[in-house]
Amino acid sequence: MTSSEETPSFRLAYVPGVTPTKWVRIWNERLPDVPLTLVGVSAAEASDMLRDRGADAGLVRLPIDRTGLSAIPLYTEATVVVIPKDHVIAAVDEVCAGDLADDIVLHPLDDTLGWEHRPGRPAIERPATTADAVALVAAGVGVLVVPQSLARLHHRKDLTYRPVTDAPESSVALSWPEDETTDLVEDFIGIVRGRTVNSSRGRPKAPVQPESKRSGSGGARRKPTAAKAAGKSARSGSGGRTARSGSGGPKGGKRGKPRRRS
Incomplete structure (x- = not known):
């Protein structure tokens, strides 16, 4: 073990x-x-x-x-461009990769976006981390394209971000x-995956009840009692007719005898 x-x-x-x-x-x-x-x-x-x-x-x-x-x-998640708040892109709601053509777009070594053709102009050196790249954006060196959660993680008061509609997603x-x-x-x-605790592959699972317990009291309720069996036999009478539908029952006799008028 x-x-x-x-x-x-x-x-x-x-x-x-x-x-x-x-x-x-x-x-x-x-x-x-x-x-x-x-x-x-x-x-x-x-x-x-x-x-x-x-x-x-x-x-x-x-x-x-x-x-x-x-x-x-x-x-x-969506991909965004991180920019200084006074950048021209801050005036719009979203951009496309072509809108970054004149900007230096930083490419940190820990970047995970699968670009086929990276937008903008490359920096002289690649920042080691996304955090380093964000610091460079704040210094006015360039802009940074990252998954939105990373833009939120490295949020600064002097920076903002906008969605890049045609960028690879993370x-x-x-x-x-x-x-x-x-x-x-x-x-x-x-x-x-959102399974509940009682789902077929979730754990812990409810224990399986033994057969003897499942058929205990429930089985007793389904079994007819002696009194019910006797009542059923009496109702079936002769010819299988019940007291209400036959002429020999007590209620049927009363309804069949006419009352004499004075």
Whole structure:
């Protein structure tokens, strides 16, 4: 027996911009005896962490290196351009990639957007992280195109953002080692997919009631009593007619005898 089996626990990795709060709350309600530990990881390192068993599962950004990993796409978010508040783009509601042609568009090393042709003019150097790129935008060096959740994560009072309608979108997925689909991983899959605790693949499941208990009191109520059986026999009378429909019943006799007029 491994130590994880002796003391159940679950480690969930998550990349910047992903907020697992709701799912963690549901986990704690359904599995209060199994602690869930959150492990922050960069988007570039997430797949290696899962393959090295640094976490049981992870909320990652697609695309990733899927070698040895399973993944379930969860949602797709909009892409936005982060700009200074006094930038000309701040005056419109949305832009297309062509509107950035005259701008320096920063391309951080941790970028996960799958551009076929990147918009704008490239910077002399690529920033190491998205956080570094945001700082450069604030300094007036260029603009930055990122998933909307990252723009919110790195929000600054002197910056704003606008949707880029034709930019690649970022998808978030739940991933885990494909040969480690444990019961706890299945539990978390059920949570992120919105299964209820009583669904066919949710846990814990209601215990199956023994056959003897299911057929106990319910079976006794369905069995006719001796008194009911006797009443049924009396009603069937002769020829199978009931007292109300035959002429030999007491009520039928009263209705058949005419009253003499004085």
